[in-house]
Amino acid sequence: MKKGLKIATIGGGSSYTPELVEGFIKRYNELPVKELWLVDIEEGKEKLEIVGDLAKRMVEKAGIPIDIYLTLDREEALKEADFVTTQFRVGLLDARAKDERIPLKYGVIGQETNGPGGLFKALRTIPVILDICREMERLCPNAWLINFTNPAGMVTEAVLRYSNIEKVVGLCNVPIGMEMGIAKLLSVEHSRVRIDFAGLNHMVYGLDVYLDGISVKDKVIDLLTDPRNSSFVKNIQGLGWEPAFLKALNALPCPYHMYYYKTRDMLEKDLKNAETEGTRAEVVQKLEKELFELYKDPNLNVKPPQLEKRGGAYYSDAAVRLITSIYTDKRDIQPVNTRNNGAIASIPDDSAVEVSCVITKDGPKPMAMGDLPVAVRGLVQQIKSFEKVAIEAAVTGDYNTALLALIINPLVPSDTVAKQILDEMLEAHKQYLPQFFKKISV
Amino acid sequence: MKKGLKIATIGGGSSYTPELVEGFIKRYNELPVKELWLVDIEEGKEKLEIVGDLAKRMVEKAGIPIDIYLTLDREEALKEADFVTTQFRVGLLDARAKDERIPLKYGVIGQETNGPGGLFKALRTIPVILDICREMERLCPNAWLINFTNPAGMVTEAVLRYSNIEKVVGLCNVPIGMEMGIAKLLSVEHSRVRIDFAGLNHMVYGLDVYLDGISVKDKVIDLLTDPRNSSFVKNIQGLGWEPAFLKALNALPCPYHMYYYKTRDMLEKDLKNAETEGTRAEVVQKLEKELFELYKDPNLNVKPPQLEKRGGAYYSDAAVRLITSIYTDKRDIQPVNTRNNGAIASIPDDSAVEVSCVITKDGPKPMAMGDLPVAVRGLVQQIKSFEKVAIEAAVTGDYNTALLALIINPLVPSDTVAKQILDEMLEAHKQYLPQFFKKISV
Amino acid sequence: MKKGLKIATIGGGSSYTPELVEGFIKRYNELPVKELWLVDIEEGKEKLEIVGDLAKRMVEKAGIPIDIYLTLDREEALKEADFVTTQFRVGLLDARAKDERIPLKYGVIGQETNGPGGLFKALRTIPVILDICREMERLCPNAWLINFTNPAGMVTEAVLRYSNIEKVVGLCNVPIGMEMGIAKLLSVEHSRVRIDFAGLNHMVYGLDVYLDGISVKDKVIDLLTDPRNSSFVKNIQGLGWEPAFLKALNALPCPYHMYYYKTRDMLEKDLKNAETEGTRAEVVQKLEKELFELYKDPNLNVKPPQLEKRGGAYYSDAAVRLITSIYTDKRDIQPVNTRNNGAIASIPDDSAVEVSCVITKDGPKPMAMGDLPVAVRGLVQQIKSFEKVAIEAAVTGDYNTALLALIINPLVPSDTVAKQILDEMLEAHKQYLPQFFKKISV
Amino acid sequence: MKKGLKIATIGGGSSYTPELVEGFIKRYNELPVKELWLVDIEEGKEKLEIVGDLAKRMVEKAGIPIDIYLTLDREEALKEADFVTTQFRVGLLDARAKDERIPLKYGVIGQETNGPGGLFKALRTIPVILDICREMERLCPNAWLINFTNPAGMVTEAVLRYSNIEKVVGLCNVPIGMEMGIAKLLSVEHSRVRIDFAGLNHMVYGLDVYLDGISVKDKVIDLLTDPRNSSFVKNIQGLGWEPAFLKALNALPCPYHMYYYKTRDMLEKDLKNAETEGTRAEVVQKLEKELFELYKDPNLNVKPPQLEKRGGAYYSDAAVRLITSIYTDKRDIQPVNTRNNGAIASIPDDSAVEVSCVITKDGPKPMAMGDLPVAVRGLVQQIKSFEKVAIEAAVTGDYNTALLALIINPLVPSDTVAKQILDEMLEAHKQYLPQFFKKISV
Ligand SMILES: [Mn+2]
Ligand SMILES: [Mn+2]
Ligand SMILES: [Mn+2]
Ligand SMILES: [Mn+2]
Incomplete structure (x- = not known):
């Protein structure tokens, strides 16, 4: 039997990679990663090398025997991998900028996941992920595909419907972010809070919230609508919700719900931003440039704190937590994108949903959520x-x-x-x- | 046993009544109406008398022994009725004008059925219809309630859920209008065309179209998207559809779908109309005024052709056709609003849907439509x-x-x-x- | 366009054929059959000729211009057919006798449709029907397949699932027999009685019964359980039901339900019959022998009344009634085996069910029956x-x-x-x- | 806040009680039980005292500060209880003996849970459990009701449908017994084996089996059908299964499935037993007599090993494991009877099912199992x-x-x-x- 695990990360040159590496380092005791293959395409070679070198410095600093490989040969990376993570971006941030800017010209929000921008991201990404799946069928048929590439819900469903890879999970940091935000609001440790999540990627609701296993949904909704918390709440969500709305909804919306329940406000905000600081893609482009400047520093051997501004907060935790739970058959509860299998009524069994699951070595097992609130x-x-x-x-x-x-x-x-x-x-x-x-x- | 039927029409002073009376006259052979009770409220007394007198002249002219009764006493009208039709309007057209104008102030379409206006119409109407149901339980428990009052879908569902009246049907002239429009497009008699309707009131789709029993859906979609028919199509729908949309949708939308698939265009149109000719309610108010002037003419003894502009086209036919089919157990196919009972997947069994039904003496029996197109x-x-x-x-x-x-x-x-x-x-x-x-x- | 219809009857040498021919003669005005092709296999040649000659005499006597063709060449018969009816029996009655006798040796009811015998009939029949479907795809892709071959439910579902023929209907005389039996019990014309049928072939329930469109279910159940009708009821059903059972069931079982709700009694009866008069197959073998002797008589030119003992009562009416309603787009209500499409909850959409349908030129459209009684x-x-x-x-x-x-x-x-x-x-x-x-x- | 938990055990005089007490002793570290109230009815007073005294000796021997209370006053026991366990038997074993013997007179298996005997057990038990629920609503509305009384599935559903108690779980030792049996067959620790359970109480299937998180279903089915294991398999199941059946079923039946898939064999066995050693109830009556003789021994201060023959194997573990997981919000996976909530397709959401659940402080959350095998x-x-x-x-x-x-x-x-x-x-x-x-x- 192999000693240690082989991880292949497609889009390894991403600015997110240091967070992933940090995650593997932190959980090395439970998750004995032997090889981490960072793979990227020709155009991403320079970034791959910068981030790869940082990764190597990080594991060295940590004193952990993970071997980091950099490659442009995807097949080499996939061969006999145990886990494949995907965080690539077809067309890079330039394409995302167009996804955002073009709809705005017509007075329409771009929204890179469930909006018009998301459609185009899906059109660009799905053929590539299906190619990867065909390679996996050949090179590592027993590997788990852990997908972070957006639109994560559509990508997961595309793999389920149009490939032979069944071991696929889509991952997002939104649910974990909601749990952590509410823990903060309640002034308690994150581990004491659990939310029953149900919905779709970037369209997920918290159907109930528990503190130490006891429902505190009403209290949380009161806190979220208490004007005394408005600055905090706005901070985590951008804009506030109408209190009467949250009370009647009787569920917790996710931040992306702002696009659907506050469409007009969000359009105005996006239009204004596009005129001033630039769209989100453009802002991120600048952030990434700065990040890569930092990454180049040969003295840097930890994840720089500036990465958190990038929008990937809790990403490391979510990703490595999931892989660890699969590998160790941990059976803890995590919200991921997986085959519905009846967990949410009215959604077909074979569709991808984002739902609280028990994570086993056989993959995520969704918890039955019944029918969504009307x-x-x-x-x-x-x-x-x-x-x-x-x-x-x-x-x-x-x-x-x-x-x-x-x-x-x-x-x-x-x-x-x-x-x-x-x-x-x-x-x-x-x-x-x-x-x-x-x-x-x- | 009673000789002939008793019909009670709530909101009998409506400008629509002459069409209903015409319908009863035309189908008298099949549907032996003995008494037609037109009932209205105090504020509607004058209109009730005008339209009631016209109705009397109409039956006299036709030589049909239907007795017309005018009353403000709803209980007297309901007592032992066989069919109760409802066409009342709580707050009259003034209220509808507010339903349309107030949302427009905020840049929102009013839409008197499934929009914000429809919400308010429902809030005003549902308590009244539930009152009527309670009276029916007492005074005519075996009568059929044929509801034309909008929002017809919500009113039907409210009766199903919140009253003990099970014999309720909601009726709309949109589906019959679609069939007739397509018959015209195909240059054939209406009777040769049949559409499989499924959806909700004012949100109904034609899932298939048959000419002499053979599907001609593809041909009809081609015709609807043929620029040579654009003036005709626009005429029946107000604005045209993108051809590629209709082809991909692979179903026939109803005219009200314009509000959802052409929201921006419809908002502009509504805003412009509100500034120029007035909202639809205001236009109808003028039309009604003119109609009632005509109705007053003691020489008028038929339905005046001007009524068709009012928007009630095919209304008479739909209404009396339905009552006749129930009464005679005709078992013909008609689209009505009724309890879903599994006909449309994903909609609860006990919800009201608008769907093609076989009309029996035991009421409408919906045809199983399976799942709606994704x-x-x-x-x-x-x-x-x-x-x-x-x-x-x-x-x-x-x-x-x-x-x-x-x-x-x-x-x-x-x-x-x-x-x-x-x-x-x-x-x-x-x-x-x-x-x-x-x-x-x- | 073709003048008149071409019908191909697979298993044309069956003793049932004269009834079918009688049906075509009686409905010739509505259903202009031009050619009736009776096709059988080599082993059935003699019977085919006997019954074919009788058929020719029948149309001649009736003065109807239907051409009867006898052939062993199935492809010739199928070519450009408008309707294909199937009434063949793989292995003939000898095989059915084994289906009945072998299980009885083990103390188990054979039951040629939904029991062990039915399993074997399905195993023998389904490959043949799928062969026929493949030929139809080639030779008459627009024809309707009207299947009478048992087990009719399984055969219909096999065609739906494992062939490209979508125009298939399974037919049984049990529901029409139930309607006629109840009409007799109520002493009214059959046309005044209608039953809401739902279930599976030979496992169908009457969920409601209407006389002139008004539910008389309670009255019918009272009549069925009234000891004064016991001789009549037993006559139509073989054994009586416990009154309290029928009342609590609140639905009408079909005669085949005896096998499931009176298993022990039916087993005893079958065992006794097998010892005395022979199994049903053996009895029918004798009847058929006698029938074919009659058919040989060159003076016979109508369906002989003895055929009714054979068990095919109402068969002619059911079969030709269905074909006529499809051909003429009649839209009447008939119980047939067809794709469920949501009509019966808990049964998959793509399964065959036996259910009341509206018969259109586009085929049977099941009426939504909701959930079956628990x-x-x-x-x-x-x-x-x-x-x-x-x-x-x-x-x-x-x-x-x-x-x-x-x-x-x-x-x-x-x-x-x-x-x-x-x-x-x-x-x-x-x-x-x-x-x-x-x-x-x- | 209260120090320690109050447990009320209805039917506390049961011979099972020492096992329950042993369970509380073993898990005292996690589950700080302060008071255990054993409550029984007048007729059970003597047994209550015998078993209660043993319980007292057991906790004393273990040096655990659990106070044991014996009472005939149910209200006193329920007052402010945290958990209520029910293990009573209306009519005692005499009634069960009738449940078994009377059907046998008619050649029918009695079967005390899902057979005719189970019907009568339900008829006797459900009114009593609903009484208890009404008392709980008043006296301990926040308590969890952990029901072991058979028929556990029906009792759970009755509480869900006909009482206001929502915190109810039905428990059975069959699933845990299956897991332990398979662990033995695989020669591994029980903790390494996990089964996906789905079905109903005493009608539960193992849809998949995992060893260390990896599916070993095929291997287990091979082992179960390997003649070399026949003595072991028969031992755990009474009679063997046809290998081809298990392979085609592709799921693990539970021992009670013998009644439905081997009805004839089980009837013969029951008839023979009834003639020789007596029905199960009669055998248990003797066993219980012997057990109570043992329990009386003032030197006995542990659960006597003879109790395992009684049929309650793993009972203690299942019961206290469940209570502990609820109390500690452990989120481990256990098979219990709870509200379906969509976990098993085709079963109504509000029905009780037996299914693998994550056990939280908010109760069991069923894992979505999708549709059962056809x-x-x-x-x-x-x-x-x-x-x-x-x-x-x-x-x-x-x-x-x-x-x-x-x-x-x-x-x-x-x-x-x-x-x-x-x-x-x-x-x-x-x-x-x-x-x-x-x-x-x-
Ligand atoms: Mn995301
Ligand atoms: Mn309408
Ligand atoms: Mn049949
Ligand atoms: Mn049990």
């Missing part, structure tokens, strides 16, 4: 419909299907606007969307 | 969620619940805007919403 | 499970799967007995079950 | 139907409903036999079934 069923269903149609468009490269996905998205205000956005974005991302253009050229 | 499931679910929460608000008079209904409505762009609209509309309709205000006053 | 859900589910596993065994020829089907059948008292029956029956029917034996020989 | 769906549904109808009969005391429950039970061979059994058993248990007799007397 008030949230519709929106969840609508995003799930959007996701399914978008995945079909990504796989088939069919123009009409892509248009349909856009039109049924709740952020898009009309079929005609949808067509304008679609046409401009298809053109803008042409090089990453061969499935749409080979059809036309034939 | 692209439409979400929107239908969202409106159904809105309806359920809105009904609960109407019954409980709970502020938070009403706010929740508004926020989850797809036409409403934010929780904060929702609150502003709610507060202004509650105040504007205060006299018709005792359930909300008695709570506060206590 | 008391019958389990048994229906159990037979559906048996059917699904049995179909899988028929298609794969897998021994273990066939054993599983037998064991989960409610008539089979143990896994060990099941294995004994399976082994003996596989051997007995070896020549008709190549799918099971080629596997072993390889 | 081959087992029917039987599970049938027993669930039986349970629902039986519960309704227990609550209403309606004769017809009780008859219906019996007839739809898969062990009962006919409606007529059902009626004979029902009539004789109602009479035999008359004193414990007031709900059936007060109706008649009025």
Whole structure:
């Protein structure tokens, strides 16, 4: 039997990698990683080397015998891997900037996961992830695919529906962030708080909240709507919620719900930002530049605190926690994206959902959540419909299907606007969307 | 046994009544109406008399022995009725004008059925219809309640959930209008065209279209998207659809879908209309005034053709056709609002849906439609969620619940805007919403 | 366009054929059959000629221009057919006699449709029907397949799941027989009675009964349990039901339910019959012999009344009524076996069920029946499970799967007995079950 | 806050009690029980005192500060209890002997949980448990009700449907016994084996089996069907399974499945036992007599090993393990009877199921199991139907409903036999079934 685990990280040149490495270091006792393969594409070679060197310094500093490999050869990295993590970004942040800017020209929020931007991210990403799955079937058929690449919900469902890889989990830091935020609001340790999560990626609700195993949902909703906490709450969510809304909803929305329940405010904010500091992608581009400058410092041998601004807070914890629980059959409860299997009523069994699961060596086992509260069923269903149609468009490269996905998205205000956005974005991302253009050229 | 049927029409002073009377006259052979009781409230007395006198002249002209009774005493009208039809309007067109104008002030479409306006119409109407049901339980427990009052879907579901009246059907002229429009497009008799309808009131889709029993859906979608038919199509729908959208949707939307798939265009149109000719309620107010002037003419003894502009096209046919089919156990197929009973997947069995039914003497029996196309499931679910929460608000008079209904409505762009609209509309309709205000006053 | 319809009847040499021919003659005005192709296999040639000659005499006597063709060439018969009816019997009545006798040796009811006998009939029949479907795909892809061959429920589901033929309906005379029996009990014309049927083939329940469109279920149950009707009721059902059972069940069982709710009595009866008059197959063999003697009579030119004893009562009416309603888009209500599509809750959408349908030119459209009464859900589910596993065994020829089907059948008292029956029956029917034996020989 | 927990054990005079006490002693570190109240009825006073004295000696010997209280006053015991366990037996073993013997007279297995005997146990027990629930609502509304009284599935569902107590769990030692048996077969520690359980009480299946988190289902099925293990397997199950059956079933049946998949063999065995050693109740009566003789020994201060023969193996572990996990919010996986909430498809959300759950302080959270394998769906549904109808009969005391429950039970061979059994058993248990007799007397 192999001694130690082999991890392959696709998109290893990402600025997030130091956090992942920190996670492996921290949990080395439970999770004996032997080899960490960071793999990237030709265009990412420079970043890969910078971040790879930092990773090597980090494990050395920690005195942990993890071997770091840098490679542009994905097959080499995948071969006999035990876990494959994916954090790549097709078209890099430039593409994301277009995902955000083009819709804004038409007065529409871009939103890189469940909005028009998310559609295009899915169209670019899904063919690549399916390629990776085909390689995994050949090179490491027993490996677990832990996907962080957004839109994580759609990517997970695409793998479940259109590949033979069944060992796939989609991961997001939103739920863990909600738990930690509420722990802070309650002034208690995170470990004492547990939320029953149910919904979709970036469309997840906390159906109940427990402190030491006892429901404190009403108290939490009171705290969230107490004006005395407004600065704190706004801080974690950007904008506040109407108290009467939260009370009637009787569930905890996630920060991304702002796009759907405060669409007008979010559009204004995005428009203003685009004019001033730039879209989120543009802001992140600057942050990343600074981060890579830091990473280059040969004296840096720990994850720099500046990374937290990047938006990846708790990411390390979520990722390595999940891998550790699978590896050790820990059977703890974690919210992940997985096959529904009846956990959430009205969503097909074979769809991906984001739901509290028990994490076993056989993978995540969702906890049965029953039917969603009536008030949230519709929106969840609508995003799930959007996701399914978008995945079909990504796989088939069919123009009409892509248009349909856009039109049924709740952020898009009309079929005609949808067509304008679609046409401009298809053109803008042409090089990453061969499935749409080979059809036309034939 | 009684000779002939007793019909009670609540809101009998409506401008629609002549069409209903015409329907009864035309189908007298099959449907032996003996007594038609037109009942209205004190404020509607004058209109009741005008329209009642016209009705009397109409049956006299037709030589049909239907006795017309005019009354302000609802109990007298309901007593031992065989069919009760409801076409009343709480707060009259003035209230509807507010339903339309107030949201527009906040840049939101009013939409008198499934939008913010529809919420308020439901809040005003549902307590009244439940009162009528309680009277029916006492005075005519075996009668059928045929409801035309909007929002017809919510009213039907409220009766199913909150009264003991099980014999209730909600009726709308949209589906029959779609069938007739398509027959015209195909240049064939209406009787040769049949559509499989499934969805909710004013949110119904044609899942398939048959000509002489053979599916012609693809052809119909081609015709609907053929630029050569654009003037015709726009005429029946107001605005055209993107051809690629209709093809990908692979189902026929109803005209009200414009509000959800062309929200921005419809908002602009509504705003412009409000500034120029007035909102729809205001236009109808003028039309009604003119109609009642015509109705007063003692020489008029038929339904005047001007009524068709009112928006009630095919109304007579739909209404009397339904009553006739129930009475005669005709077992023909008609789209109505009834208890789902599994006909549409993902919608609870006990919810009201608008669906093609076989009409028997035991009422409408919905045809099993299976699951809705994935692209439409979400929107239908969202409106159904809105309806359920809105009904609960109407019954409980709970502020938070009403706010929740508004926020989850797809036409409403934010929780904060929702609150502003709610507060202004509650105040504007205060006299018709005792359930909300008695709570506060206590 | 073709003048008149072409019908192909597989198993045309059956003793039932004269009834079918009578049906076509009676409905010729509505259903202009031009060609009736009776096709059979080499072993059935003599019977085919006898019954074919009678059929020719019948149409001649009736003065109807239907051309009767007799052939052993199935492809010729199928070519461009409009309707294909199937009434063949793989292994003839000899095989059925074994289906009945072998289980009885082990103290188990044979039951040729939903019992152990039915399993073997399915194993023999399904491969043949799937062959026919493949030919139909090639020779008459637009034809409707109207299947009378038992087990009609399983055959229909096998076609739906394992062929590309979607236009398939399974037909049985049990529901129409129930309606007619109840009409007789109520002393009214059959046309005034309608039953809401839901369940599976030979496992169908009447959920409600209407006389002139008004529910008379309670009255019918009273009549069925009134000792004054016992001789009549026993006559139509063989054995009586416990009155308290029928009242609590609150639905009408079909005669085949005797096997499941009176298993011990039926087993005794079958055992006694097997010892005295022979099993049903053996009795029918004698009847058929006599029938064919009659058919040979060159002076016979109508359906002989003796045929009714054969067990095919109302068969003609059911079969031609269905074909006529499809052809004329009649939209009347008939109980048939078709794709569930949500009509009966808890049964998968793509399973075959026996349910009241509206018959259109586009095929049967089931009426939504909601959930079955709690008391019958389990048994229906159990037979559906048996059917699904049995179909899988028929298609794969897998021994273990066939054993599983037998064991989960409610008539089979143990896994060990099941294995004994399976082994003996596989051997007995070896020549008709190549799918099971080629596997072993390889 | 209270120091330590108060446990109330209804039926505290049971021979099982020493095992429960042993469990509390063993887990005292995690579960600080302060007071254990053993409560019984007047007729059980002597046994209560014997077993209570033993319990006192046991805690004294263990040096654990648990106070044991003996009482006939149920209210006193329930007051402010934290956990209520129920292990009472209405009518004692005499009644169970009748449950077993009377059906056997009619050639029917009695089966004290899901068979005719189980129906009568339910009819006697459910009114009593609902009384206890009403007292709990008053005296200890926050307590958890841990029910061991059979039929545990029906009792749990009755509490969920007909009381206001939501904190209820039904417990059985069958699943834990299956896990331990398989661990033994694999020659590994129990803690390394985990089974995905799904089904109903005494009708539970192992859908998958894991060793150290990796599925070993195929291997286990091979072992179970390997003739070399036959003596071991028969030992744990009484009779062996047909290997081909287990392979095709592709799930692990529980020992009680013998009644349904080996009905004939079990009937023979029961009949033979009844003639020789007596029914199970009669055997247990002797065992209990001997046990109580042992319990009386003032030198006995531990659970005597003879108790294991009683049939309660692993009972202590299951019971105290569950209470401990609730109390400590342990979040481990245990199979218990709880509200389905969507965990098992086709079973209503609000029905009780036996399913693997994560045990939290907020109670058991079932893991989503999706749809059951097609081959087992029917039987599970049938027993669930039986349970629902039986519960309704227990609550209403309606004769017809009780008859219906019996007839739809898969062990009962006919409606007529059902009626004979029902009539004789109602009479035999008359004193414990007031709900059936007060109706008649009025
Ligand atoms: Mn995320
Ligand atoms: Mn309408
Ligand atoms: Mn039949
Ligand atoms: Mn048990």
